Amino acid sequence: MKHIKTLNKANLKKTAAKGGCGECQASCQSACKTSCTVANQKCEK
């Protein structure tokens, strides 16, 4: 494409189908303790 560059694999929908194993870290345990940031947690799969 000349006008558009896509930066990532855009695979969020695929992760829904295979996700939910629950092994990743509870986000509040990592650093915040007073707020919540989920999207920076690592996937354990």
Next chain:
Amino acid sequence: MIHRYSLNGYNIVLDVHSGGIHIIDDITYEVLGLVSPPMSSICSQRILDALGNRYSNQQIIEAYSELYELFEQDLLFSKDDYEQFANQMVASPVKAMCLNIAHDCNLRCEYCFASTGDFGQGRRLMDFETGKAAVDFLLEHSKGRKNLEMDFFGGEPLMNFDVVKQIVEYARSKEKEYNKNFRFTITTNGLLLTEDKMDYINKQMSNVVLSLDGRKEINDKLRKRVDGTGCYDTIVLKYKQLVDKRGHDNYYVRGTFTKHNLDFSKDVQHLNELGFDQLSVEPVVGDPSKGFAISKNDLPRIFDEYENLAQQIIESKQQGKGFNFFHFMLDLDQGPCAIKRLRGCGCGNEYVAVTPDGDIYPCHQFVGMEEWKMGTVYEGKLDFAKKDRFSKAHVYEKEKCKDCWAKFYCSGGCNANNFPLANK
């Protein structure tokens, strides 16, 4: 749903439901501003007329065609079909625990949400028997999960470090029997750190959170000892030592910004200049009547400051240095799955807090609110009505979240922070 914005010379489009992130040129940015789904394969006369004074029809049609190509690939205005997954992870096992090992603290930080350490419940320390019962509770209630998390929290956990060590030893002794992997973390103000404690922490804790607000005058204004003196000079040296011994891995220097330092990017910069490269500086939570409290009017300034910070990080990376800022860390390709992103931290459902007396609360921020008590580790039972309520607090349950472009990044936010604002 899309979110389209320009920053640092880039036009950026987030396609919310595919997670796609596109960089587009100026003409495409303008065309997209005039498009709404579902897209037609043919660029409308309305768009050609609106942009005709600056671009040729051929240019506009070319940009439109590329947008339409993304639309056809389900990478633009992609369909929201996540609600069907919202009930997954309801009735989750409990697999993470915040252990309030000390309801006491050797600092008297003005903004402390724990009433300077005792959570309004009187100053006391957890004994080993209670810690052991908490470990047993977690082992019994985490069926189906291998990775268990236990954060030693307070107050100040180093005030009760011998019990921390006993609990770690006990939990490790049960890992094989229960087929579990304990991940311990500790959140400390650093004052009581010694070489021995550093070595123990670095051996046993998968992550360590070190509290420090930034510049000396900012830190010492609110983070004071009981005698009113600041703690900066003591803790910076200890943190450097601990982080060096740790090989700069798996730690955060974690600060709080308040009304007094809305220019908090300077504090982040300062922490980096001290030699720390894993940083988290977050907005204060507390009584709006206090002088340090952040108000709605401060938000535009704060938004600008986050953009200043982004610029600083870019410049730092260009100089070959760079650092991580917790709230900016996103793996655009392989972050958490969409199921995880449907709800926040999991408090009250897969994550609970335990007090020195063994009482269970949804998280450390609910501690002391009697109406939220969920049980005790001694009884080994949990209030499943409350657990159920938390488990359903996902983004499709909240009207404002459902249609928000950021729903898969903040996941509805912090329940403890949201609760006082609910029904307002």
